[in-house]
């Protein structure tokens with residue numbers, strides 16, 4: 467496993483996970499529902515999140531990110547291992563997580579019947595604020611996230627992105643030293659995304675809040691995270707700063723080719739490139755040594771292949787490239803093409 471900056475002292479640790487194992491049991495076949503094998507969704511996870519850090523969990527669908535954060539927030543009991551959060555043993559005392567963590571999960575069903583304002587206020591009250599403080603915090607956070615106009619609308623009548631924003635508003639009322647946000651910006655437009663990042667930044671700057679963020683979006687990950695753990699099949703396969711991880715593939719260049727129609731595989735240079743490429747429809751992506759990349763671009767921009775070429779890009783590697791280099795499967799990540 468790649469663990470550059472992760473090996474620093476644990477002295478400043480807010481959250482320490484050691485040897486975490488969680489297996490979902492196998493399910494027997496029932497009428498019309500096929501049997502499902504047991505899934506080891508956390509497979510010996512070690513992780514340290516430091517005070518004030520914006521720490522990311524990145525990985526494809528089914529990698530075990532949500533399973534991990536549910537154990538860190540006391541909502542799911544591990545089979546083995548330890549979770550310490552701000553000095554508390556959360557395996558033994560999962561109920562303490564509610565006082566320590568503001569959690570934005572993937573689903574909002576618990577709040578769906580409430581209006582945006584009531585969802586925020588109720589969360590504040592449940593977290594021990596008196597009515598006046600809960601209402602003041604509610605108003606401040608709705609303003610901060612641009613939700614004031616939607617305050618009287620029930621969550622279930624909002625768009626997906628608006629609902630996500632309203633749930634984040636609720637998670638932010640009643641200050642907690644740690645925020646655990648499971649894909650907070652999914653489905654949001656750029657204005658809402660910016661409001662989310664500004665709100666997170668403000669809490670970090672003013673209160674030293676520690677943030678654990680689950681994301682599929684490698685571009686977002688690259689720009690905002692202090693450190694990132696890459697998860698795959700329940701294991702942490704790498705953990706470092708985005709720059710530290712990218713140094714793994716620093717000697718490579720990412721080349722993307724987009725063909726107008728079918729690629730001209732009868733051109734020998736194109737056929738040779740095909741072996742290195744991951745093809746998605748008319749788009750080919752590959753990581754090459756710089757001199758190979760130059761030769762590839764020369765081959766497809768001169769000669770007979772050029773007529774078939776719609777577009778090409780040369781770029782320095784991204785976290786997605788790191789992820790692929792580590793042996794990950796990119797399908798579940800939101801990379802350069804889709805972002």
Ligand SMILES: Nc1ncnc2c1ncn2[C@@H]1O[C@H](COP(=O)(O)OP(=O)(O)OP(=O)(O)O)[C@@H](O)[C@H]1O
Pocket residue numbers: 490491505507525526527528529530531532533534
């Ligand atoms: N309640 C459950 N019962 C059985 N298996 C489950 C359950 N929840 C998750 N799993 C399985 O555990 C594995 C990890 O799932 P998890 O939801 O933690 O992944 P994830 O990384 O959060 O995925 P996504 O990016 O799609 O949200 C997957 O194989 C999933 O199918």
